[in-house]
Amino acid sequence: MAKATVFDIATYILKKQGDMSAMKLQKLVYYSQAWSLVWDDKPLFQSRIEAWANGPVSPQLYLSLDHK
Structure with missing residues (x-):
C-alpha cells in the first residue's frame, strides 16, 4: 500500500x-x-x-497553498 502524502492528509482534513x-x-x-x-x-x-515563527509548517504544503 502506498504511503499517504502531506497533500492526501490536507485534503482529508479539508x-x-x-x-x-x-x-x-x-x-x-x-x-x-x-x-x-x-x-x-x-x-x-x-x-x-x-518549526516556523507561527508554528509547525510543511514547506511542501505551504508552497501549494494560497496565502492571500
Whole structure:
C-alpha cells in the first residue's frame, strides 16, 4: 500500500472540516503526523515539518497553498 502524502492528509482534513486558514491546516497536518508517530510508531507521510515563527509548517504544503 502506498504511503499517504502531506497533500492526501490536507485534503482529508479539508473534506472533513471544511474551509480553514492555511495556518490551522498546517497545525492539523502536524498533529496528524504527531499522533501517527505516537500511536503507530511510524510517520503518516514523509514530508518534512519545520518549526516556523507561527508554528509547525510543511514547506511542501505551504508552497501549494494560497496565502492571500
